[in-house]
Amino acid sequence: MKSSAVSSLLRAAAHAGAGLVLSGLLPGVVLAATPAAAFKPDPAKGQQLAAPCMACHLADGNRGSPANPILAGQHPEYIVKQLTEYKSGKRKNAIMQGMAAPLSTEDMRHIAAFYASKQAKPGFARNKDTVLLGEQIYRGGIAGRQVPACAGCHAPNGAGIPAQYPRLSGQHAEYTEAQMLAFRSGARGNNVQMSTIASRMTDAEIKAVSDYIAGLR
Numbered sequence: 001m002k003s004s005a006v007s008s009l010l011r012a013a014a015h016a017g018a019g020l021v022l023s024g025l026l027p028g029v030v031l032a033a034t035p036a037a038a039f040k041p042d043p044a045k046g047q048q049l050a051a052p053c054m055a056c057h058l059a060d061g062n063r064g065s066p067a068n069p070i071l072a073g074q075h076p077e078y079i080v081k082q083l084t085e086y087k088s089g090k091r092k093n094a095i096m097q098g099m100a101a102p103l104s105t106e107d108m109r110h111i112a113a114f115y116a117s118k119q120a121k122p123g124f125a126r127n128k129d130t131v132l133l134g135e136q137i138y139r140g141g142i143a144g145r146q147v148p149a150c151a152g153c154h155a156p157n158g159a160g161i162p163a164q165y166p167r168l169s170g171q172h173a174e175y176t177e178a179q180m181l182a183f184r185s186g187a188r189g190n191n192v193q194m195s196t197i198a199s200r201m202t203d204a205e206i207k208a209v210s211d212y213i214a215g216l217r
């Protein structure tokens with residue numbers, strides 16, 4: 001429909017002998033990039049803005065209660081994406097929606113720069129009976145069920161691949177497990193890839209890989 005609209009525009013333009021002028025009206029050709037005012041995320045500013053976050057995410061985004069994700073060392077683009085989606089309701093969480101609501105995109109970028117600048121403290125896998133299964137899934141996926149290796153997107157050491165693929169290593173197993181279950185049930189609906197992957201995994205597989213990830217470094 002779009003292309004037929006474009007071609008009828010072009011036909012009209014050719015007819016009017018005004019092709020050069022009209023080409024400026026076509027979608028995608030219209031806007032020369034308006035130079036954005038130089039913006040530089042400032043971790044110090046981010047630290048001030050993160051004051052209300054510290055009750056749950058601690059002073060530097062590190063290991064607090066297992067329900068609250070570790071943010072230290074996370075890629076800034078991923079943090080900004082999550083805050084934007086909590087604010088819009090695309091990722092649903094009542095607490096985080098309230099926390100993100102007052103933040104502008106610039107605030108989010110400052111905060112993300114702050115947490116990204118912090119070093120994550122290492123964690124540990126706790127269940128030695130499932131570590132091997134967790135490792136197999138993380139490194140090799142699940143053959144026959146089209147579950148790809150987590151390492152393919154989140155990197156062999158769990159550091160993720162900026163900007164799209166978040167860091168997972170050292171994350172609380174409880175949080176990782178809860179997110180996998182939420183992707184699977186649709187309660188977290190902000191990423192199709194992860195929902196598809198989680199939908200092919202059993203509870204036991206999710207638990208095993210989550211525990212393994214907690215000890216990755």
Ligand code: HEC
Nearest residue numbers: 050052053055056067068069079082083093095096099111
């Ligand atoms: C009352 C506790 C609490 C406070 C205060 C809080 N958070 Fe959270 N935060 C959570 C919980 C719980 C989650 C996980 C929610 C979910 O399951 O989606 C979360 C998730 C996040 C995530 C997603 C992390 C990920 O790995 O996907 C980001 C980013 C985040 N919070 C940033 C912030 C920022 C920035 C603030 C302050 C403006 C803040 N939080 C304040 C409890 C809190």
Ligand code: HEC
Nearest residue numbers: 148149150152153164165166176179180190191193194209
């Ligand atoms: C094809 C690439 C890909 C593969 C393979 C993949 N992931 Fe992901 N994963 C993503 C992307 C992209 C996101 C970010 C989603 C978003 O933007 O909200 C993500 C997010 C996550 C999160 C949420 C992190 C957080 O802080 O909330 C968890 C947990 C996760 N993945 C676990 C896994 C596990 C476990 C596996 C292997 C079974 C896996 N992923 C395989 C692409 C992938």
